Ligand SMILES: *[C@@H]1O[C@H](CO)[C@@H](O)[C@H](O)[C@H]1NC(C)=O
Ligand SMILES: *[C@@H]1O[C@H](CO)[C@@H](O)[C@H](O)[C@H]1NC(C)=O
Ligand SMILES: *[C@@H]1O[C@H](CO)[C@@H](O)[C@H](O)[C@H]1NC(C)=O
Ligand SMILES: *[C@@H]1O[C@H](CO)[C@@H](O)[C@H](O)[C@H]1NC(C)=O
């Protein structure tokens with residue numbers, strides 16, 4: 001019997017699809033101590049309905065309320081099962097643009113600890129230091145205190161009211177008198193205070209608590225976890241009242257709209273190297289942003305859970321009110337439609353920010369006020385990137401490089417994966433393959449192309465870089481300080497490796513040295529940039545493919561506490577080193593692992609996906625999610641990482657990939673070559689067409705990135721971010737907007753027709769490639785899609801800027817003329833914006849940029865360019881000196897009464913320009929109006 005059973009198991013393993021994710025490597029909630037305990041806690045409380053006696057309350061006698069400086073703090077008491085109380089300290093403040101922040105920590109935790117503990121005994125409270133852009137400003141509030149509750153009123157027009165109930169503890173946030181978010185609605189607040197175990201590894205717990213894995217970890221690969229501080233998790237629930245949809249909390253390979261998790265594992269945030277991942281999964285992936293956004297037609301709300309430890313989130317969608325309108329409810333809360341969420345983290349303090357705003361766009365803004373907005377990218381980095389593991393040597397690289405020109409395909413960046421190094425020792429080159437990197441980079445520079453090389457946080461254990469790290473004690477360390485060699489060793493690409501502790505402030509100087517002008521890696525080049533991979537960190541022989549949680553970082557913080565921000569700390573380290581190398585150039589860094597705040601210094605991609613149609617389809621929701629949570633500079637491997645895509649799939653992936661804010665093709669070492677010219681014939685033509693379209697639209701992308709760098713708004717924008725009042729858009733995640741364009745990429749195999757939903761906004765959608773084809777809003781249309789079709793529409797009311805000439809790279813286009821598409825909207829107006837700068841320095845921060853508003857009013861038959869900003873020097877002056885003009889204006893949807901000529905005015909000069917059209921057309925063309933882009937103009941037609 002046993003033998004048969006074993007046989008059966010073996011059989012399953014052997015015949016499981018070879019591309020299935022290694023799910024057994026990763027903990028499920030029930031196998032993960034803190035998640036198991038918190039889910040148990042929640043379910044015990046839910047079962048007891050209203051009989052449950054809540055254990056947390058505020059102690060009124062301890063309140064300190066400073067309404068002027070926007071701070072309210074005091075003691076929260078946790079009742080233990082012997083009737084005694086444990087003191088916690090809470091803090092409530094109103095931060096930035098009227099968001100509510102709640103913090104909770106243990107009081108005097110250190111004094112409870114009698115054992116000799118080798119790690120920092122405090123709860124980790126520095127996640128916000130890494131996530132926030134800077135210290136938050138606090139806003140004043142007014143308040144009223146009653147017997148059992150406090151009302152705080154705040155906002156420009158006192159539009160916010162928060163009700164803080166003392167016992168049981170709750171915070172309810174109202175916006176314009178409507179209830180939006182309830183914190184601790186279901187009494188799932190749980191802060192496992194410090195307790196020491198007895199000789200049987202036991203503690204005294206209350207009924208709703210579980211002891212599961214409090215002092216041991218029974219999961220097969222983490223049994224060696226010493227759990228020096230025992231159980232110390234935090235849990236809290238939030239209800240979004242009268243909401244049906246929530247978004248965010250990447251990274252998961254799942255739909256854009258988050259799902260109910262009642263009958264599944266919760267969504268997990270724990271950065272891991274989940275190679276060959278599966279679609280539609282709640283497993284954690286390479287990065288984490290603990291921000292969830294709820295949206296409805298007239299308001300949006302968010303929870304930002306600032307915790308960098310292993311985290312799970314349960315979602316319960318309560319749509320009961322709709323389904324059972326006439327039934328009385330046993331539990332009063334269930335009578336309202338809501339999304340109930342339960343957040344659980346392994347340790348750390350509770351630190352959470354609740355925001356409520358009129359629109360999701362304003363939530364994006366509020367979040368970027370806190371964590372910073374996306375960096376304005378170096379222009380080249382929004383062009384096309386060509387990568388593969390690996391370009392083998394100098395000849396190979398230069399051949400790929402010149403093939404682009406031969407096939408007239410623009411590209412900006414070629415990449416080198418790990419094989420360029422000498423035996424995978426970072427900061428070295430394999431000189432037999434790449435004898436003269438400086439020379440190679442200067443060849444690329446002739447056509448303003450760039451090189452990106454990979455540097456990971458694992459450092460091979462036996463060469464001068466690792467020796468220095470060990471000597472200076474800059475490595476991540478083992479917990480056991482008695483060992484002679486404290487530095488932790490694990491297994492990664494180079495074999496035995498150590499990991500740089502990028503949380504240690506002393507690591508920066510060491511890292512800087514490896515990048516200074518003239519150093520081994522980048523030499524004296526000016527076009528070298530960095531790729532930070534494997535920074536979850538990925539450790540092949542570590543638990544869940546990552547670092548043991550009881551490793552120790554700077555200031556004795558356990559890895560357990562900082563796990564999800566290690567990747568951020570590493571790419572920031574690299575960013576600062578590149579800035580140190582050349583303070584006047586915008587660094588480009590691609591990171592695989594990320595945390596809230598990563599958008600300030602890096603781009604991300606979704607890691608190692610597969611060359612399948614299913615994966616292609618999954619890319620759009622994933623990138624939409626990144627854009628929704630303030631990290632728009634995101635992409636996925638065009639073509640898929642593992643496997644060999646068919647030519648059809650590859651073409652469709654390019655046609656989709658040109659819309660990813662970060663657009664890079666990449667492939668596994670075992671995949672066949674698939675640069676765009678390999679497929680040949682029409683396939684190559686279609687890929688070239690797609691890439692050229694991306695370059696044509698660079699002004700539009702760059703302008704959108706600039707907007708995003710100020711407001712935090714998405715670059716690739718979901719339907720509901722564009723138009724929250726159209727509820728039909730809430731579940732759609734295969735369509736999106738990009739700065740006035742509307743796109744529905746074809747991601748289905750053999751598709752000849754696709755259904756496209758045109759949002760309800762009273763505008764008209766014109767086919768970008770054939771402006772005579774138009775579709776009115778608010779309908780689903782079945783559209784024919786040949787393999788060369790990319791469904792792209794211009795939404796009326798917009799003015800779109802393009803550059804139409806083929807150039808080899810983005811920088812070579814900088815003095816090319818612009819084309820304007822003026823698409824008259826339903827109100828007779830259209831508008832658009834253009835932002836331009838040198839695309840590589842920080843000159844824009846000193847004002848060296850051009851910002852132009854375009855406005856058209858069809859009732860007055862006028863189009864105007866209004867220069868909002870022009871510093872008349874530096875790069876913008878060079879635009880003028882080079883006579884950069886608008887040389888074509890296409891006016892769409894202006895009606896039938898078209899004159900022969902347009903009257904043009906700029907400065908003191910006036911002239912005429914020819915108009916071309918045919919009566920059947922939806923549009924006419926003003927031929928070469930020759931207006932300079934750098935000063936105001938008007939065109940009458
Ligand atoms: C656990 O707590 C209960 C209730 O206070 C108490 O009666 C019991 O003795 C405690 N058990 C231990 C092992 O401390
Ligand atoms: C829920 O929200 C909708 C849309 O904002 C509103 O029409 C409705 O009145 C709300 N219902 C309740 C019970 O607040
Ligand atoms: C790097 O060094 C070279 C050679 O000394 C020099 O020409 C160049 O200006 C330096 N670059 C920077 C950014 O300092
Ligand atoms: C795999 O590939 C695509 C593009 O690289 C990406 O969007 C997708 O999400 C990746 N993974 C999964 C599971 O789909």
Ligand SMILES: *[C@@H]1O[C@H](CO)[C@@H](O)[C@H](O)[C@H]1NC(C)=O
Nearest residue numbers: 815878879880881882883884
């Ligand atoms: C720009 O236009 C001016 C005036 O027509 C002309 O003198 C100048 O040579 C032009 N510059 C370039 C770079 O074409």
